[in-house]
Amino acid sequence: MRTLRQRSLEVLLASDPWRKAALARELETFDGIGADEAIAEPAGIPGRPARPALVPHTEIKQRSVKSPDGVAALMHALAHIEFNAINLAADLTWRFAGMPGQFYLDWARVAREEALHFGLLSDRLVELGHAYGDFPAHNALWDMAEKTKHDILARIALVPRTLEARGLDASPPIRNKLVSVGDRRGAEILDIILRDEIGHVAIGNHWYGVLCAQRGLDPIATYAALAERHGAPRLRGPFNLEARRAAGFSEEELLRLG
Numbered sequence: 001m002r003t004l005r006q007r008s009l010e011v012l013l014a015s016d017p018w019r020k021a022a023l024a025r026e027l028e029t030f031d032g033i034g035a036d037e038a039i040a041e042p043a044g045i046p047g048r049p050a051r052p053a054l055v056p057h058t059e060i061k062q063r064s065v066k067s068p069d070g071v072a073a074l075m076h077a078l079a080h081i082e083f084n085a086i087n088l089a090a091d092l093t094w095r096f097a098g099m100p101g102q103f104y105l106d107w108a109r110v111a112r113e114e115a116l117h118f119g120l121l122s123d124r125l126v127e128l129g130h131a132y133g134d135f136p137a138h139n140a141l142w143d144m145a146e147k148t149k150h151d152i153l154a155r156i157a158l159v160p161r162t163l164e165a166r167g168l169d170a171s172p173p174i175r176n177k178l179v180s181v182g183d184r185r186g187a188e189i190l191d192i193i194l195r196d197e198i199g200h201v202a203i204g205n206h207w208y209g210v211l212c213a214q215r216g217l218d219p220i221a222t223y224a225a226l227a228e229r230h231g232a233p234r235l236r237g238p239f240n241l242e243a244r245r246a247a248g249f250s251e252e253e254l255l256r257l258g
Contacts, residue, residue, distance in 0.1 A: 001031045001032075002030065002031055003030060003031060003032045003033055003034030003037060004027065004030040004032070004033045004034060004093065004104050004105075004108055005033065005034040005035070005037055005039060005093060005094045005097075005104060006034060006037070006039065006094070007023070007026070007027055007030055008027065008090045008091075008093035008094040008104075008107075008108065008111065009039065009042070009090070009094040010023055011023045011024045011027065011086065011087075011090040011111060012045055012046050012047065012087055012090040012091055012094065013042065013044055013045065013046070013047045014047045015044075015047035015048055015049055016047075016049060017049055017083055017118070017122070017132055017133075018122075020047065020083070020086055020087075020115075021086060021115040021118050021119055022115075024086050024089075024090065024111040024112055024114065024115035025112050025115045025116070027093075027108040027111055027112055028108065028109075028112060033101050033104050033105070035097065035098065035099060035100070035101055035103075035104060036097055036098060037097060038097065039094060039097070041095075045091070046087040046091070046142065049133060050133075051133030051134075052076070052080065052132070052133045052134070052135060052136055052137040053136045053137070054136070054137060054138065054139045055136045055137075055138060056138060057138035057140055059136070059138075060077075060136060060137070060138055061073075065177045065178065065180075065181050065183075066181060068128065068129075071128060071178070071181065071183055071186065072125060072128040072129070072130045072134070072135075073135050074174070074177075074178075074186075075121055075124050075125050075128060075130075075186065076125060076130065076132065076134060076135040076137070077135070077137065078121050078174075078190075078193075079118055079121035079122055079125060079132050080132070080137040081141065081167070082114050082117040082118040082121060082193075083118050083132070084139075084141040084142055085110075085114040085117070085118075085141070085164070086111055086114045086115050086118060087142065087145075088114075088141065088142070088145055088159055088160075088164075089107045089108070089110040089111035089114055089200075090107075090111050091145060091149075092107045092110075092155065092156075093107040093108055093111065095149065096152045096155075099152075103207060106203045106206075106207070107203070109203075110200045110203060113196045113199075113200070114200075116192075116196075117189075117192070117193050117196065118132075120189045120192065120193075121189060124185060124186060124189060127185070140163070141159070141163055144158055144159055144162075144163055144230070144232070145159060147230045147231070148230060152211065153208070153211045153212070153215070153217075153222070153226070154226045154229075154230060156204050156207050156208045156211065157208055157222070157223050157226045157227070158226060158227065158230055158232045159204070160200060160201055160203065160204025160205075161201065161204045161205060161208055161223070162227070162232050162233075162235070163232075163233075164197065164200060164201055164204070165201045165204075165244065165247065165249075166233075166235065167193075167194075167197050168194065168197060168198065168201060168240045168243040168244055168247065169237070169238065169239050169240045169243075169244075171190055171193065171194040171197070171240065171243075172194075172240060173238075174190060175187050175190040175191070175194075178190065194243065198243050198246045198247045199247075201244075201247035201248070202246070202247045202248045205247060205248035205249065206248065208223075220252060220253060220256070223253075235257055237257065239254070239257050241254055
């Protein structure tokens, strides 16, 4: 008998990427949620494979998509984001006890969809003659998870609503690059990811609003304070305002993007 939160921790601890994705896809079947379970944090979070090598983001070589290796490197970077996104959703699902049941169901759904994205991108890499792990990658997404692991409000504010929301802005120009070099399959995968990521950011916006209301906090002022406290990256345009609106950002928040 394993609860949803226990299963989510298993996902997080899995080091093999494909096993992690397979376990994440199974998160819709469980023996209860276990919202109030006290689960001690084990060693080994998050489980990772030996490859890809993790380097500072400044050391990631920028490659033109006009070359086959450039397209593969881009697909690899996206696959690594989705690998980390599985970890982030699984960590939200197991780490924070005492939330309503729907909170855990929402993030389990996110984990399942991130696993689907990872699978699509990994398969595309194979079609391009490569595999996940062939290129170096950086760890910026998980670094923010570490910074915010003791505060659910900060985690929701700065991971799904900030770092993952940046993907909404990045998706159209990346898709255009792929179309420009004739990679229609890559563009189709980007369309699927953008569709789903709007929903993921919307889940983050919903629970951020719930938590701010529970604590009697102003969402906009609180976000600014959390971003400064934890060193969140400054958001730079162009912004995908249509996708951000669909994901539940208010007009006041969009105006403050600059």
